[in-house]
Amino acid sequence: xxxxxxxxxxxxxxxxxxxxxxxxxxxxxxxxxxxxxxxxxxxxxxxxxxxxxxxxxxxxxxxxxxxxxxxxxxxxxxxxxxxxxxxxxxxxxxxxxxxxxxxxxxxxxxxxxxxxxxxxxxxxxxxxxxxxxxxxxxx
Numbered sequence: 143x144x145x146x147x148x149x150x151x152x153x154x155x156x157x158x159x160x161x162x163x164x165x166x167x168x169x170x171x172x173x174x175x176x177x178x179x180x181x182x183x184x185x186x187x188x189x190x191x192x193x194x195x196x197x198x199x200x201x202x203x204x205x206x207x208x209x210x211x212x213x214x215x216x217x218x219x220x221x222x223x224x225x226x227x228x229x230x231x232x233x234x235x236x237x238x239x240x241x242x243x244x245x246x247x248x249x250x251x252x253x254x255x256x257x258x259x260x261x262x263x264x265x266x267x268x269x270x271x272x273x274x275x276x277x278x279x280x281x
């Protein structure tokens with residue numbers, strides 16, 4: 143059983159989290175700042191190879207009503223592009239409220255906005271991965 147890599151995909155940054163080998167514990171990785179999708183895909187391929195990734199989960203920013211949004215359409219498009227270059231299962235998972243929870247948790251930790259944004263992204267990815275692991279283990 144390999145590790146799960148989770149992405150909290152933004153327009154310029156991607157928060158990353160990874161599971162342990164047993165897929166029971168989630169921990170944060172770095173936040174990646176990228177210039178374009180080909181560079182991001184190359185970085186994700188390298189990370190997947192380095193960490194023995196067996197599955198990728200991308201946070202799906204659907205609306206509170208459970209409907210597609212402009213951002214979720216962007217995530218769908220990125221998932222399709224990534225799937226062409228990485229031969230692993232790539233799943234979408236509901237990420238509603240994860241950024242707000244991360245902001246609440248980190249509200250007093252970081253005073254400088256640029257540091258806080260990167261921390262929020264990787265903590266949000268960790269929360270998404272924890273929720274995904276919990277849902278997967280229920281089944």
